[in-house]
Amino acid sequence: MTSQEENELLTHTGPGTPGGDLMRRFWQPVALYDELPTGSAPIPVRLLGQDLVLFRDERGQPGLLGLHCAHRGADLSYGRIEDGGLRCIYHGWLYDVHGRCLEQPGEPAGSTFHERIRQTAYACIEQCGLIFAYLGPGQPPLLPAYEFLSAPKERRFATKYFQECNYLQGNEGNLDQTHFSFLHRRLHYGPEDHGAYVIEDVAPTLEPEETDFGIRVYSVRHLRSGRNHVKISNFLPPNVAAFSGGIRDGYSVHYHVPIDDTHHWKYLLHFSRSAPLGERTGQVFGAELGPDYRLRLTKANRYLQDREEMKAATFSGMGDFFHAQDACVTEGAGTIQDRTGEHVAYSDRAIVVARKILLQAIRDVQAGRDPHYVIRDESENLFPELVARADELSGDVDWHEHWKTVPKHQHVGAPA
Ligand code: FES
Ligand SMILES: [Fe+2]
Known part of the structure; x- marks a missing residue:
């Protein structure tokens, strides 16, 4: 028989839950290739209880970032694909696929504040018509060679x-x-x-x-x-x-x-x-x-x-x-x-x-x-x-x- 406690362990996969920590140790499909073909617009995705944005930069590299801009929370799925990343349409902060903030054009010239900003970012791999993401800690494991x-x-x-x-x-x-x-x-x-x-x-x-x-x-x-x-x-x-x-x-x-x-x-x-x-x-x-x-x-x-x-x-x-x-x-x-x-x-x-x-x-x-x-x-x-x-x-x-x-x-x- 499965107890209430075991059922919760097995079924709850949000951030910080034991079951969620398990799921995050494995590469998970986050979208089909068909949902994000080369040159397409960013898409909002929800995975393991987290709201995220999946996009391709101008080189076609997929990136998975937290949905809400690190500045004041605008939805990045409305952002612009340009200049090596995804640019928020609220004040123009620019993020690359690694979550680095490359530009903050509304800040005074010479500001280095952008260097201290990190947008939540997760690794992606494309394989077999699927885009996989790794939401866990540390170095991602290998994608199983099934x-x-x-x-x-x-x-x-x-x-x-x-x-x-x-x-x-x-x-x-x-x-x-x-x-x-x-x-x-x-x-x-x-x-x-x-x-x-x-x-x-x-x-x-x-x-x-x-x-x-x-x-x-x-x-x-x-x-x-x-x-x-x-x-x-x-x-x-x-x-x-x-x-x-x-x-x-x-x-x-x-x-x-x-x-x-x-x-x-x-x-x-x-x-x-x-x-x-x-x-x-x-x-x-x-x-x-x-x-x-x-x-x-x-x-x-x-x-x-x-x-x-x-x-x-x-x-x-x-x-x-x-x-x-x-x-x-x-x-x-x-x-x-x-x-x-x-x-x-x-x-x-x-x-x-x-x-x-x-x-x-x-x-x-x-x-x-x-x-x-x-x-x-x-x-x-x-x-x-x-x-x-x-x-x-x-x-x-x-x-x-x-x-x-x-x-x-x-x-x-x-x-x-
Ligand atoms: S909320 Fe995104 S740049 Fe300000
Ligand atoms: Fe069946």
């Missing part, structure tokens, strides 16, 4: 959507494989349909195991044919999941990034090792997401649940777009789920392990140590055993060993 972060443009797709709830609810949904047999289920599957396995065995065997990179979860469904449907999904603490997502020779990744304690962004990455992804993924998300990265089906319209569809076609009555179904159940648990009232069952085994390692990581930070998953040494920045896949295996194959025998480039993710 395979999916190295995919070139034509073999990746990145987007995000807004969630009206605490990040941990989305995070935990990724660790829950049993819900595929209910929430995401269609009522009928044809013989050629990849999704039929979810109704052939609705109570998968679950085996979470701790690894160097986080948690690997085997979820195994015993099929009528005598074969096993084996899915390997992964949790990368503190807020990332990787799992097969219907992508040929690749997989899907979710980052659940707190905006504040009651809202978060779900960043999605799809990547393929060999073939270009094509247009279909973009078209599906284009139809379901608005330009403000809000889902078409929301809490406000009750996710357009259709009771007739529930009788004839889908378990949830919310169409075939899994993300809207996920949003309904994660947001439905409340802005911050009260975990003291839940009844954790066998199907939640992976979630229980994830909470345990997150609490340990929080304690490590409180004790002044790097949490286990922070990487500072290039020689440790390798993830050969991070695989996400789905296979149908004959009943006598040991699924703990099978994936080790398949070269990565032959990995094929079946539909999730």
Whole structure:
């Protein structure tokens, strides 16, 4: 059971909170590249309860500063991009991406006051269509060299959507494989349909195991044919999941990034090792997401649940777009789920392990140590055993060993 105190440790991520201190030890996505292409205007962003401005200087270098000008608090997202930085439109103070105040043109000639001013500033890295920021203390760690972060443009797709709830609810949904047999289920599957396995065995065997990179979860469904449907999904603490997502020779990744304690962004990455992804993924998300990265089906319209569809076609009555179904159940648990009232069952085994390692990581930070998953040494920045896949295996194959025998480039993710 999760106590009130543990729930607060896990869910509160604002400045100065233990959970926030943990999240700040990791590079976090702060925007999509598409939100801040070269030459674009600054954008206000909120991350881990902090109001910030993300901009590019004239050289194209991204910078993340406190939103409010160090002078008298004007909103820097209205500022001008010029002269090597971001200039406040109130009195013209100019800041570079490191937060140095380069100019204070309204001060007397010869004043050196600007040398003593520092705007809050955080390091940024661009990778794989995402802009990452490091909000923690000291030297930033390495950006993990996950395979999916190295995919070139034509073999990746990145987007995000807004969630009206605490990040941990989305995070935990990724660790829950049993819900595929209910929430995401269609009522009928044809013989050629990849999704039929979810109704052939609705109570998968679950085996979470701790690894160097986080948690690997085997979820195994015993099929009528005598074969096993084996899915390997992964949790990368503190807020990332990787799992097969219907992508040929690749997989899907979710980052659940707190905006504040009651809202978060779900960043999605799809990547393929060999073939270009094509247009279909973009078209599906284009139809379901608005330009403000809000889902078409929301809490406000009750996710357009259709009771007739529930009788004839889908378990949830919310169409075939899994993300809207996920949003309904994660947001439905409340802005911050009260975990003291839940009844954790066998199907939640992976979630229980994830909470345990997150609490340990929080304690490590409180004790002044790097949490286990922070990487500072290039020689440790390798993830050969991070695989996400789905296979149908004959009943006598040991699924703990099978994936080790398949070269990565032959990995094929079946539909999730
Ligand atoms: S408030 Fe920004 S320069 Fe004065
Ligand atoms: Fe889901």
